[in-house]
Amino acid sequence: MPTVGVERLQEFETPQNGQTLIARRTTQQWTGPLPPPDAIEAFESVVPGAGMMILEEFRSEAAHRRAMERQQGNLIVRETHIGQFLAIVFALAALAVAVYAASVGATWIGSIVGGGVIVSGMVALLGSRRSAPDALETADSDEAPRSKQPTKARE
Numbered sequence: 639m640p641t642v643g644v645e646r647l648q649e650f651e652t653p654q655n656g657q658t659l660i661a662r663r664t665t666q667q668w669t670g671p672l673p674p675p676d677a678i679e680a681f682e683s684v685v686p687g688a689g690m691m692i693l694e695e696f697r698s699e700a701a702h703r704r705a706m707e708r709q710q711g712n713l714i715v716r717e718t719h720i721g722q723f724l725a726i727v728f729a730l731a732a733l734a735v736a737v738y739a740a741s742v743g744a745t746w747i748g749s750i751v752g753g754g755v756i757v758s759g760m761v762a763l764l765g766s767r768r769s770a771p772d773a774l775e776t777a778d779s780d781e782a783p784r785s786k787q788p789t790k791a792r793e
Contacts, residue, residue, distance in 0.1 A: 671696055725762070729755050 668674055672692065673681070681688035732755040740748030 671699075725759075729759055 666677065668677065672678075678689040678692060681692065732751055736748045736752030736755065738748075739745075739751060
């Protein structure tokens with residue numbers, strides 16, 4: 639975890655007695671989910687138990703994030719299954735209408751409805767299989783870009 643520290647010294651003269659005061663302002667920031675160990679020690683010196691509170695918060699946040707991702711995945715699967723079920727119900731209903739239309743003598747209507755259901759079902763089936771890898775690539779691209787760091791060869 640890289641820590642970035644900035645220290646500034648400023649001098650002030652007091653108008654009453656002419657003394658010069660020096661003020662030091664230090665700012666630190668870090669990247670990553672947890673502060674560096676020296677920052678945790680500093681928090682501990684100010685508030686006893688602060689280091690453990692920070693670690694527990696990190697653990698609970700990670701558990702919450704995993705639970706939310708699991709729930710999102712379950713909802714996507716459920717939504718997909720509902721869509722598939724409704725598509726099958728629609729296709730069977732349309733084929734029933736086509737069979738009925740053909741049985742009462744409306745063969746043109748029956749053949750158009752039946753053929754349309756079969757052709758659209760095939761197009762949907764083939765289209766979903768072709769676009770599945772594209773959907774995975776799109777889902778992966780929603781993540782933040784990862785920095786590519788050179789790897790050292792083992793000697």
